[in-house]
Amino acid sequence: MKELIGKIVHSVLTGQDYRTYVLATINKRFLDKAQKLISEIFEYKRKGNNWLEKLLDDTYKKQGKNNKFKLLWFGGLNDKTVKNMTGGTSAKRVCLDLGKKNIKALQLLLEEFENSEDLYQMIINIEKDKEKISLDYIESLFFMNIISAMKLTIQGGAWSEVGKKTEKGLLFVIFKMINIPDERYILTNEEMKKKGLVKNREIDAIVLNDKNEALTVELKLLGIGNPEIGDEAFSRNVNLFLTDKLTEMMKDEAKNQGITVIEFRQKNPLFKIYEFFSSNGVSCNKPEEMSAEELEKSINKIIREWREEQEDLKIVKKLKEWTK
Structure with missing residues (x-):
């Protein structure tokens, strides 16, 4: 997998x-x-x-x-x-x-x-x-x-299975490639959502900036084939909405609501994601410039190191902190 x-x-x-x-x-x-x-x-x-x-x-x-x-x-x-x-x-x-x-x-x-x-x-x-x-x-x-x-x-x-696994893996890779410290982000899971610690069940990640303010991230793929996902995400008022592609009308709607949309099919999406977090006070680094082959090797290395169980343990630790 x-x-x-x-x-x-x-x-x-x-x-x-x-x-x-x-x-x-x-x-x-x-x-x-x-x-x-x-x-x-x-x-x-x-x-x-x-x-x-x-x-x-x-x-x-x-x-x-x-x-x-x-x-x-x-x-x-x-x-x-x-x-x-x-x-x-x-x-x-x-x-x-x-x-x-x-x-x-x-x-x-x-x-x-x-x-x-x-x-x-x-x-x-x-x-x-x-x-x-x-x-x-x-x-x-x-x-x-x-x-x-x-x-x-x-x-x-x-x-469904590949989608859920890929979305978590994709966010993990992104955060690693722009060097967001482990303790400054959480890939949300069902336990957090059940306990009401995430305002909306569709939020996929929470990133904390230097002021400990939470930035919410929602990731949805196949956007161009499912125009409703944009409307749904915008109604949740997430800070960052990541998708493969949205219509111009939905991008305008997001802008009017103060939601940042980054499409993976635009040029250099990883750098755009870095710019968003950096401008919002998140500790991170500009992604390295690399060829497609180097990028593939880097992604594979990060994915091999990804331990979903460890991410869940990190969430449990955060749960204890937030529910004291």
């Missing part, structure tokens, strides 16, 4: 599109999960009839988070869909019952159209060590439903 974060951080700080790295992660996870699901489908299909119902029942009996995900996928569902259908719960028994109902409903629908001349017929064959099993038309569509449900789950999870 650190290698991936390093590549994304380098892409962000040099104004490049970093999304290909996230997509590569999603594709790798998809292939890994697909192989595991296909192997189970292969084994159950070769045992005989009603293989999908038996697969659901056996998966239900297994413990662990991964098996709960499989239970959802074999029923053609995902966690969010189940919670929306039930008003918030996704207990295993509920997943099993809804999965069976979903399969039955899809089966009835497909049987209505099975003999239609207007439909394309799809038959999936799975082969392993020269042994081959064939799924019929309806089973093949069940298979597609299973794989699609899995893809939706890992796709959403990967963007």
